Amino acid sequence: MSEVIGAEPVLIVGGFGSNYPLYEAMRFFLAQVSGRPVAIAPITLLDWGGVIASDSYGALLRILDNAVRETLAANRAKRVVLVAHSAGGVLSRIYLGDQPYGPRHLLYHGHERIFSLVTLGTPHSSKKTGRQGGLNQIAFVQARYPGAYWRFIHYISVMGKGVFGIADGQPPERGAWQSYTMLGSDGAQWGDGIVPMDAGLLAGSHEVILPGIRHDPRPDRPWYGTSAPVVRSWWEQVERTLKEPTPSARRPG
Numbered sequence: 077m078s079e080v081i082g083a084e085p086v087l088i089v090g091g092f093g094s095n096y097p098l099y100e101a102m103r104f105f106l107a108q109v110s111g112r113p114v115a116i117a118p119i120t121l122l123d124w125g126g127v128i129a130s131d132s133y134g135a136l137l138r139i140l141d142n143a144v145r146e147t148l149a150a151n152r153a154k155r156v157v158l159v160a161h162s163a164g165g166v167l168s169r170i171y172l173g174d175q176p177y178g179p180r181h182l183l184y185h186g187h188e189r190i191f192s193l194v195t196l197g198t199p200h201s202s203k204k205t206g207r208q209g210g211l212n213q214i215a216f217v218q219a220r221y222p223g224a225y226w227r228f229i230h231y232i233s234v235m236g237k238g239v240f241g242i243a244d245g246q247p248p249e250r251g252a253w254q255s256y257t258m259l260g261s262d263g264a265q266w267g268d269g270i271v272p273m274d275a276g277l278l279a280g281s282h283e284v285i286l287p288g289i290r291h292d293p294r295p296d297r298p299w300y301g302t303s304a305p306v307v308r309s310w311w312e313q314v315e316r317t318l319k320e321p322t323p324s325a326r327r328p329g
Contacts, residue, residue: 084191085113085151087143091162091197091292092210095121098293099161102301106159109308110315113151117143119164131207132178133167140171141184148189155191157318161300162271162291163210165198165233169217172226177216192230194314196300197268197291200233200278203260211259224280227324231281232317234300234310236268236289268299282317284310 107114160168171186202214224231241253241263253263256272270291290297
């Protein structure tokens with residue numbers, strides 16, 4: 077696809093425990109399919125390791141804010157489309173916020189710079205809290221910014237329908253059941269093998285369900301960024317949504 081002149085650039089935000097080069101193939105396919113400039117927030121495995129120690133996304137918010145501003149400056153744009161995988165979607169929802177976060181009372185007002193938030197297998201809700209798996213961060217966004225909170229931002233939640241959780245099933249099904257129940261969901265449901273459908277589809281967002289898609293890249297299974305056809309299958313729905321009006325065109329200030 078040729079470059080889309082004047083379209084908002086895209087910034088990919090990686091998931092829990094990931095290294096940003098993991099998303100290079102997705103970046104390539106997304107640039108090819110969308111015709112937009114696509115960058116990746118440079119969040120490393122070491123940065124995510126700090127989350128385990130601190131139970132805070134504070135350091136990641138600074139990296140994300142710098143990446144957003146650099147992407148905007150490089151493309152002379154006013155707003156960016158965030159494509160966030162897994163816990164990167166939770167991080168992005170905190171970044172959009174207008175309420176202080178954590179003991180340092182961090183505040184970035186990211187909603188002023190974001191045109192759309194596209195989440196891929198993000199656990200948007202949980203019935204549990206705790207340090208494990210970023211549950212406390214999910215609880216924070218649930219309480220402060222429920223659902224598609226910013227009515228002038230396009231929210232699109234993409235979920236793979238790849239594994240049905242079964243407590244005594246085969247290893248992938250047992251693993252899915254355990255992961256789904258860790259979020260406090262019913263383990264016996266569809267999801268992408270890590271995140272269950274009821275947690276991954278954000279209330280009020282445009283929902284996209286992808287049959288057969290799994291949560292993360294493995295040699296033997298397709299995931300959200302496997303190939304240009306898979307990326308196109310969700311990006312085409314994103315493009316259609318971006319052409320529709322949001323519930324409110326008004327932004328603060």
